[in-house]
Amino acid sequence: MSNQAIVKIQLVRSPIGTKVSHRATVRGLGLRKLNSVSELQDTPAVRGMINKISYLVKVL
Template sequence: MAKVRISQVRSTIGRPERQKRTIKALGLGKIDKSVEVELTPQISGMINKVNHLVTVTEV
C-alpha cells in the first residue's frame, strides 16, 4: 500500500460532529498537525469526507 501524509489545514470549529469525529479518527485535531498513514480504502473514504479541511501528499 502507498503511504500518504495528511495535514490538517482548517479548523473544525462550526463543523458537523461527524466531520470532527473523522478528523479525530485520522489522528489529527489541530491545524498544521500531520500524520503518515497507509492509503487503504477506509482511509481514502475518510479523506474524501473531510477533504476541505486537509491536504494530502504522497510519501
C-alpha cells in the same frame, strides 16, 4: 511495515463549527492541532475519510 503505500495528510482548516461526524473523522485520522500531519496506510477506508473532510485537509 508492509509494502502498502503511505499517505500524508495535513489539517489546514479548523474543524470548529463543522458537523460532529466530520470532527470525529478528523480525530480518527490522527489529526489534532491545525497544521498537524498524519501518515497513514493508503486504504479505501482512509481514502473515504479523506474524501469526507477534503475541505479541511491537504494530502501531501
